Amino acid sequence: xxxxxxxxxxxxxxxxxxxxxxxxxxxxxxxxxxxxxxxxxxxxxxxxxxxxxxxxxxxxxxxxxxxxxxxxxxx
Amino acid sequence: xxxxxxxxxxxxxxxxxxxxxxxxxxxxxxxxxxxxxxxxxxxxxxxxxxxxxxxxxxxxxxxxxxxxxxxxxxxxxxxxxxxxxxxxxxxxxxxxxxxxxxxxxxxxxxxxxxxxxxxxxxxxxxxxxxxxxxxxxxxxxxxxxxxxxxxxxxxxxxxxxxxxxxxxxxxxxxxxxxxxxxxxxxxxxxxxxxxxxxxxxxxxxxxxxxxxxxxxxxxxxxxxxxxxxxxxxxxxxxxxxxxxxxxxxxxxxxxxxxxxxxxxxxxxxxxxxxxxxxxxxxxxxxxxxxxxxxxxxxxxxxxxxxxxxxxxxxxxxxxxxxxxxxxxxxxxxxxxxxxxxxxxxxxxxxxxxxxxxxxxxxx
Numbered sequence: 001x002x003x004x005x006x007x008x009x010x011x012x013x014x015x016x017x018x019x020x021x022x023x024x025x026x027x028x029x030x031x032x033x034x035x036x037x038x039x040x041x042x043x044x045x046x047x048x049x050x051x052x053x054x055x056x057x058x059x060x061x062x063x064x065x066x067x068x069x070x071x072x073x074x075x
Numbered sequence: 076x077x078x079x080x081x082x083x084x085x086x087x088x089x090x091x092x093x094x095x096x097x098x099x100x101x102x103x104x105x106x107x108x109x110x111x112x113x114x115x116x117x118x119x120x121x122x123x124x125x126x127x128x129x130x131x132x133x134x135x136x137x138x139x140x141x142x143x144x145x146x147x148x149x150x151x152x153x154x155x156x157x158x159x160x161x162x163x164x165x166x167x168x169x170x171x172x173x174x175x176x177x178x179x180x181x182x183x184x185x186x187x188x189x190x191x192x193x194x195x196x197x198x199x200x201x202x203x204x205x206x207x208x209x210x211x212x213x214x215x216x217x218x219x220x221x222x223x224x225x226x227x228x229x230x231x232x233x234x235x236x237x238x239x240x241x242x243x244x245x246x247x248x249x250x251x252x253x254x255x256x257x258x259x260x261x262x263x264x265x266x267x268x269x270x271x272x273x274x275x276x277x278x279x280x281x282x283x284x285x286x287x288x289x290x291x292x293x294x295x296x297x298x299x300x301x302x303x304x305x306x307x308x309x310x311x312x313x314x315x316x317x318x319x320x321x322x323x324x325x326x327x328x329x330x331x332x333x334x335x336x337x338x339x340x341x342x343x344x345x346x347x348x349x350x351x352x353x354x355x356x357x358x359x360x361x362x363x364x365x366x367x368x369x370x371x372x373x374x375x376x377x378x379x380x381x382x383x384x385x386x387x388x389x390x391x392x393x394x395x396x397x398x399x400x401x402x403x404x405x406x407x408x409x410x411x412x413x414x415x416x417x418x419x420x421x422x423x424x425x426x427x428x429x430x431x432x433x434x435x436x437x438x
Binding site: 014015018021022025026029030035036038039040042043046047049050 | 253256257260261262263264267268270271272279286287288289290293294297
């Protein structure tokens, strides 16, 4: 009976795959585009956070749209 | 991402609170349990002195500075894994810095203020207690501060012990150093971040550290699966995980200093940092140093730690290279038997503290 020779792939342990994945991910994270994208994401998060804080700080004489709706229902 | 880390931390805390008290006692060791008392407090710094009944203890003193983002108890992790406890048992007197979590009012605190107005007076108090200069021990960024203190006020430091402490922040082309790439990117808008958050939130920093080793969590789970039945391993694992998820935010202006002055401009090496009206440069360090670096450290690369070529007096430097990651130099499986005795020898008043042959240690 002809035995199947183990291929290189089947000999690779999960640890080796993990190591390869780690190297690939680290390469990707070091790529200038990724670095730029991470910076952009952080900037966007900060700007959004600032907008939220600014909206929350607005004077609420007229109340929020949701509050106005509730008030109307009460009356 | 910051939110997800925060959620994870919350879930971890929830899991701990949910675990029955008996199991908690069994699995979760008491962290930072060595008794100490507060002896000095100023700004972001609290200095605690460990209580010892050892009569020899006042003869040699060590002043421990942990990293600014981390809790101090990595140096006093758990019974049987506590460097502080080990040093006390070796007859040394131990003072430790604990960083207070910065509040909104602390965001303007500059690095110079921390070094000059908080750390230096604490170090002076420590020297007064033992009647002479003390050994200063710095872990990670605590080591960077310790080196700066030793350059500016050498009369206060008998010698230095640096554990995975970054001092040279220049980017090395051959190295795959993600932290340096990210921090040097112009897209990292420091003004915007600090205007938004005031102090740098620790979950953001933690997320960046997690990204440095993207598959580390898988490896952790695999190790937990294979060794999880060993109660000693489990206790150590849980203690380390609890510590690594328990951080303090980085004070705003100090964060700006770290990124702009150190990571981007490498000012400690170029000699442009001004401290108490005097410019300081790494090359001028003359205090004897024991430097421990880890070979697979993704946070502080070997080339970032103190090397002989950084110094005008290279003979004062003793290096130990440890195999493993960032915390391995301090808490690796063989650190206790191979590295901690070196610390003790270095602190001991009978040792001149000037030379131990350079060595490589497998942990």
